[in-house]
Amino acid sequence: MNSTILDRDGFVDAKPGSLVRLLCQKNVKNLDYSEFTNPRPIGKGATATVYLTTSRRKNYALKSLNNNLDMDKRKLKLLSQEIINLYHAAYPNIIKLYGISREPRTGNFMLVLQYANNGSLRNYLRRKCNDGLYSISWNEICSIAKGIINGLIYLHGKGIFHRNLHSNNILINDGKALISDFGIPKYLNDTSNPGVATMIAYTDPQYIIEKKSERDQKSDIYSLGVLFWELTSGVPPFQNYTVMAIYKEIIVRNNRERIIEGTPPAYVDLYVRCWSFDSNDRPPLDSILYTINELEKLLESSNKFISNNLGGFDSDQNMNNHGDSPTSSKRLNKLHM
Numbered sequence: 227m228n229s230t231i232l233d234r235d236g237f238v239d240a241k242p243g244s245l246v247r248l249l250c251q252k253n254v255k256n257l258d259y260s261e262f263t264n265p266r267p268i269g270k271g272a273t274a275t276v277y278l279t280t281s282r283r284k285n286y287a288l289k290s291l292n293n294n295l296d297m298d299k300r301k302l303k304l305l306s307q308e309i310i311n312l313y314h315a316a317y318p319n320i321i322k323l324y325g326i327s328r329e330p331r332t333g334n335f336m337l338v339l340q341y342a343n344n345g346s347l348r349n350y351l352r353r354k355c356n357d358g359l360y361s362i363s364w365n366e367i368c369s370i371a372k373g374i375i376n377g378l379i380y381l382h383g384k385g386i387f388h389r390n391l392h393s394n395n396i397l398i399n400d401g402k403a404l405i406s407d408f409g410i411p412k413y414l415n416d417t418s419n420p421g422v423a424t425m426i427a428y429t430d431p432q433y434i435i436e437k438k439s440e441r442d443q444k445s446d447i448y449s450l451g452v453l454f455w456e457l458t459s460g461v462p463p464f465q466n467y468t469v470m471a472i473y474k475e476i477i478v479r480n481n482r483e484r485i486i487e488g489t490p491p492a493y494v495d496l497y498v499r500c501w502s503f504d505s506n507d508r509p510p511l512d513s514i515l516y517t518i519n520e521l522e523k524l525l526e527s528s529n530k531f532i533s534n535n536l537g538g539f540d541s542d543q544n545m546n547n548h549g550d551s552p553t554s555s556k557r558l559n560k561l562h563m
């Protein structure tokens with residue numbers, strides 16, 4: 227290749243081939259696609275399709291960024307930096323990126339990721355619903371919450387803010403929480419998955435209202451508060467509301483989801499502070515971790531579960547909903563030991 231047409235970073239153009247070249251220069255492993263057998267789709271997000279595959283008897287998730295890498299050079303360089311960040315993030319609560327690959331037939335760019343054998347947190351919680359009754363132990367709530375907090379402490383310590391935390395990009399492997407998808411989606415073209423707009427329920431309202439240029443670590447704390455609530459409800463916030471109705475509740479009225487009956491007050495107090503409108507009122511991660519540890523000790527001996535019947539409603543509705551229809555009027559929550 228004629229080096230005179232390369233820029234300083236080795237780019238010829240903003241296409242998948244250039245991205246692969248740049249990442250290889252930064253020592254990200256380029257894995258041979260033919261090593262992966264029988265890839266089958268297991269999930270689809272706004273910007274990618276995810277496949278389960280096997281190589282040498284080990285499972286991997288191949289995240290295909292489809293062909294939506296057609297972006298300007300500056301964005302492609304930023305995207306490559308995010309991928310490099312993920313590649314070098316080595317922490318038990320962060321999804322592992324083993325390398326990249328390219329599907330030879332389509333040319334699609336792939337991230338080769340650790341396979342999370344329990345899928346997304348959202349689906350994991352959904353599977354805990356039996357005949358519409360959701361039930362989870364406090365032990366497990368605390369363990370998942372701590373996994374997410376520890377992952378965030380690691381990321382924030384490296385100056386990386388997730389900015390798009392929700393229950394579809396927390397993955398669960400052997401019951402343990404793994405944070406995925408930080409940084410990368412914002413550089414990709416949204417392929418218009420209608421579910422994505424509802425992620426507004428996890429988005430820092432101060433960022434939306436005050437049009438802050440970028441979400442920061444306090445925005446992640448806001449999303450964390452919503453996730454803590456979701457661990458007690460088993461369903462995403464404002465399920466069955468339209469995007470406009472969610473906007474009205476959270477942004478216009480400054481409302482939040484209803485507290486699930488039977489939740490320990492210390493846990494409620496924690497997530498309510500996390501989802502405060504004013505980012506200064508949101509607690510720092512170390513104090514959140516401290517509170518969860520204390521709560522865990524308190525509940526250790528009692529083996530408590532929390533249950534509710536919110537799962538009786540179609541959990542997929544939030545992907546495709548119409549009308550301003552709150553579910554709260556039919557809610558029944560209870561705590562048993």
Ligand SMILES: Nc1ncnc2c1ncn2[C@@H]1O[C@H](COP(=O)(O)OP(=O)(O)OP(=O)(O)O)[C@@H](O)[C@H]1O
Nearest residue numbers: 269270271272274276287339340341342346394395
């Ligand atoms: N490493 C993985 N292991 C197992 N399942 C995965 C993995 N990565 C993604 N998935 C599944 O694929 C789905 C889609 O993942 P993807 O990361 O593309 O989108 P998302 O997080 O739902 O959306 P967005 O890209 O908008 O944040 C996830 O919700 C999850 O169910």
